[in-house]
Amino acid sequence: MAHSPANGHAHPGHSADVTKRDLLQLIAGAGAAIGAGAIAWPLIDSMNPAKDVLALSSIEVDLKPVVAGQGITVVWQGKPIFVRHRTPEETKDVRATKMGDLLDPQTDQARVKAGHDDWVVLIGICTHLGCVPLGNKPSDPRGDYGGWFCPCHGSAYDVSGRVRRGPAPTNLPVPPYAFESDTKIKIG
Amino acid sequence: MAGMHKSEIANPVLNWIDSRLPVITMMQKEYGVFPTPKNFNYFWNFGALAMVNLVIMILTGIFLAMNYQPNTELAFDSVQRIMRDVNYGWLIRYVHQNGASMFFIVTYIHIFRGLYYGSYKTPRELLWMLGVVIFLLMMATAFLGYVLPWGQMSYWGATVITNLFSAFPWIGPKIVTLLWGGFSVDNPTLNRFFSLHYLLPFVIVGVVFLHIAALHIVGSNNPLGIDVKGPQDTLPFHPYYTVKDSVGMCVYLMVFAAFVFFAPNYLGDPVNFIPANPLQTPAHIVPEWYFLPFYAILRSVPDKLLGVCLMFGSILLLFILPWLDTSPVRSARFRPIYRILIWVLVACVVVLGFCGARPPEGIWVILSRICTLYYFAHFLVILPILGKLERPLPLPESISQSVMGGGGGGPMPSGAHAKPMEKA
Numbered sequence: 001m002a003h004s005p006a007n008g009h010a011h012p013g014h015s016a017d018v019t020k021r022d023l024l025q026l027i028a029g030a031g032a033a034i035g036a037g038a039i040a041w042p043l044i045d046s047m048n049p050a051k052d053v054l055a056l057s058s059i060e061v062d063l064k065p066v067v068a069g070q071g072i073t074v075v076w077q078g079k080p081i082f083v084r085h086r087t088p089e090e091t092k093d094v095r096a097t098k099m100g101d102l103l104d105p106q107t108d109q110a111r112v113k114a115g116h117d118d119w120v121v122l123i124g125i126c127t128h129l130g131c132v133p134l135g136n137k138p139s140d141p142r143g144d145y146g147g148w149f150c151p152c153h154g155s156a157y158d159v160s161g162r163v164r165r166g167p168a169p170t171n172l173p174v175p176p177y178a179f180e181s182d183t184k185i186k187i188g
Numbered sequence: 189m190a191g192m193h194k195s196e197i198a199n200p201v202l203n204w205i206d207s208r209l210p211v212i213t214m215m216q217k218e219y220g221v222f223p224t225p226k227n228f229n230y231f232w233n234f235g236a237l238a239m240v241n242l243v244i245m246i247l248t249g250i251f252l253a254m255n256y257q258p259n260t261e262l263a264f265d266s267v268q269r270i271m272r273d274v275n276y277g278w279l280i281r282y283v284h285q286n287g288a289s290m291f292f293i294v295t296y297i298h299i300f301r302g303l304y305y306g307s308y309k310t311p312r313e314l315l316w317m318l319g320v321v322i323f324l325l326m327m328a329t330a331f332l333g334y335v336l337p338w339g340q341m342s343y344w345g346a347t348v349i350t351n352l353f354s355a356f357p358w359i360g361p362k363i364v365t366l367l368w369g370g371f372s373v374d375n376p377t378l379n380r381f382f383s384l385h386y387l388l389p390f391v392i393v394g395v396v397f398l399h400i401a402a403l404h405i406v407g408s409n410n411p412l413g414i415d416v417k418g419p420q421d422t423l424p425f426h427p428y429y430t431v432k433d434s435v436g437m438c439v440y441l442m443v444f445a446a447f448v449f450f451a452p453n454y455l456g457d458p459v460n461f462i463p464a465n466p467l468q469t470p471a472h473i474v475p476e477w478y479f480l481p482f483y484a485i486l487r488s489v490p491d492k493l494l495g496v497c498l499m500f501g502s503i504l505l506l507f508i509l510p511w512l513d514t515s516p517v518r519s520a521r522f523r524p525i526y527r528i529l530i531w532v533l534v535a536c537v538v539v540l541g542f543c544g545a546r547p548p549e550g551i552w553v554i555l556s557r558i559c560t561l562y563y564f565a566h567f568l569v570i571l572p573i574l575g576k577l578e579r580p581l582p583l584p585e586s587i588s589q590s591v592m593g594g595g596g597g598g599p600m601p602s603g604a605h606a607k608p609m610e611k612a
Contacts, residue, residue: 043251046275050255051272051274
């Protein structure tokens, strides 16, 4: 079929004529691709967290029962969360650490909320291979740095949750949280 | 290298694959150039639609199974969680639920095509019988699937149908206990029904593969029921029937979408929104619409064992249909009496369907009995006799002659010497 310049389908440099069949094939192919996407997306998205799972994605923790020097463990999104109420001495000591001594340098101030310096909230999963470090229960060993000690391979964390001795490579992560009042935090 | 397939494909990567596993050559042969009669009407679309439907059911079923809990304490609520909390769960569930109905609509029309055009006759007997196997597997799958939401109708439908097997003498009750895994339909039953419901569709896939393989050996039938004589009677499957099937698929998807988005519970029973209660039987136990004719046959006779035998017999009968129908002519277009009687059969099955939905009393029992009798008479009495007595219309010379020469499907032009009639 001769390609007419008047019909506006000019393809400069395209040596063979573009036919109606090519257009139809393009439209059919595009339609099929869009259809396939429209079918695939709901199926795949159904695997994303459902609304009831998302509803459990934030929790509130009451801090009143946690005395200075004590740590508790709560569960958030299936993970253990350490909430430790540090004594002022512990806070002062941990802030005196030199950045050069840290495996993963980070200031303590960057890891706690201003005005609530004695509270540290961490995801309690060792950054080495995922064990839950010891240190919250009063009977637990707290390691050489007074924070947490991972029994699996010997990583030690300070009271800011920063790694001081490996094989863990990075500090214990801080989850998203905020103080709703002086005695209540909301995690997530 | 010895044994490798000599692939004709230009692209080097595809050629490498194809010479070691000729899937591309196979697809080109079976769905690309495959010579297909050129006179197909839209009735021939329904096999392909059934295949699409099967894929849809498997896909939606797999994703539903990610959230469904096959435990009597949790099943009903897990379905509600899918409907309310899982992203697009409502859509996946409604597609799966209405997809079952669509599967039976498509399959019943596909079977009708076979009956009307004589697609079960030689050399397609085995093809037909594989189809009946697929139909039986579909019914088993649908029954198992309906139990899973664990509503009132799920539970009581399961109880009624599993109890049927107690009709068999001596071993009946033992079979029922084996099916139940206990002393009534309960958690072990639900758990195994889930396992089997997941399994059977893949068995169906296997039998569908055989069904299509059997078809491709003998080639498709066509509305005239006469054999393909040569390339002038056929068209390559692609692009003619790939495109025509796409058109049919669009219409099918529109009907499907109308149910899913505008009337998703129209074909269902509201009683199934009540969680299963073993201590309370619903006033009317009714299966899904696609089982109603068989349900009517089951209840048409007062004797339990005879009812069970008639119900299963009505489907098993289809296996021997190629030998019951003695007519040498395939297509009903050239069988003036059969052409009418097949619609009578359809009406009879529809009436049975209505009877199946009603309580088995009064006029419904009478109608069930008449129609059950007619159904069996059609296959066991009428068809064998009709083939011998019916005077068929003259068959056309060939497919292309009937399509190209004036008027489709007519006899030879007047004045020409009538050739001997074509045998099936």
